[in-house]
Amino acid sequence: MRETVVLPFCGAPPLPGELWMRWTLDPVLIGLLALVPALYLTFVPKGEGRERAFFWLGWATLVVAFVSPLCALSAALFSARVAHHVLLVAVAAPLLALANPWRARMALPYPALWLLIHAFALWFWHAPIPYEAALRSDALYWLMQLSLLGSALLFWSSALSGRHAAMTAPVTLLAAMMQMGLLGALITFAPRPLYTAHALSTEPFGLTPLADQQLAGLIMWAPGALPYLVAALAFAASALRGAAAGSAPSR
Template structure:
């Protein structure tokens, strides 16, 4: 509970001066941001409580707390304000969600701790998450579709102009990426070929999207968005993203050989 309260204080302090902060502007307009902060605080607080009942293994608590801190910084810190006017910073925010926070959540394996607190209340959700891990390629396709859909000009600009759509965009990236990394990094030996295929598929299509953004000679997101910023955004998706997905492939191959 103290962790939850600390998170709420951190969110309030860090975001009070930003456009998507918790309490700046009209409170009614902040409802989606406040709701997102509460959900994030609950997820973190329930994990802390659950860890007292089901002890995490090894580095799992470190991965979880690091992921939550990065999620707070990405969603409510100054990065969110910079992302409003810069395509490059917007891509940094998205990449933090998808290739940093999400795989850290997968490595943290928080389900046992959440289940220890919530019991059977959210059992259908736990089953759905665990079941998704059996289909890494299907999860990768859903995650990939969401990446492309939210980077279409109309939805990209809608998310910038409307807080509800902005928070939905973040939720789509975070949750689908978590399921994707969960299915890949935690796959049993029998599913490791599919997990490797899912990683390679994601590597290719995100690289393609990054290349389109990089080599385009016009801004996809309006004349007020600097073309050079879009090109940097494309490079960020293309190069660092490829490195992370290749690291994911290496992790899967290492586990595969280790379990043989």
């Protein structure tokens, strides 16, 4: 009996010369991506210019992640898959959280709880067995993507807009950065390739499977953790300015 070859959602691993022809034009995906801004523009007040700018940046990040050749490249390279996930959880998610003009009134309590949920999703889907399973099933693939994006969006919404965000956000965001960096370090320093789905697809790009895996870990360790650090420093600076203004003697 001939074994059925199951391709990941983004298709077969591309060769370098054909990469820029590999846009993901799935009609359902395109329709959903078109529906999201239509709904947002319908319900968000026209005067909320800054929030709309955040939304368009977040939406464009999703388009890059799912429609551009990055999607196809992630079928070949684990490092591209990690870059794809970093775009979801550390770029699109905070931008979309900031795009909510009602975030102060809809703030989620307990950011540490949402961080635990998000960290669990991140670590679970980057474990070899769940990761390999997600590439063999479109249902699991989308469960992976939606759980990563959804848990990140809930975490960022809670961290950025909580009642005591100015005081708690730096600690929570630094904790998120540390867990991202730890996962990246474990992937970087693994002594052997862990992801057999990419065992035969890295060579055309000049990488061994282990080098590809190490690059993936470094992407998660440094660029992936950077947005959390920047946000933590921004909140810390804001808190210090507020404390300085409150302690300034009145004239």
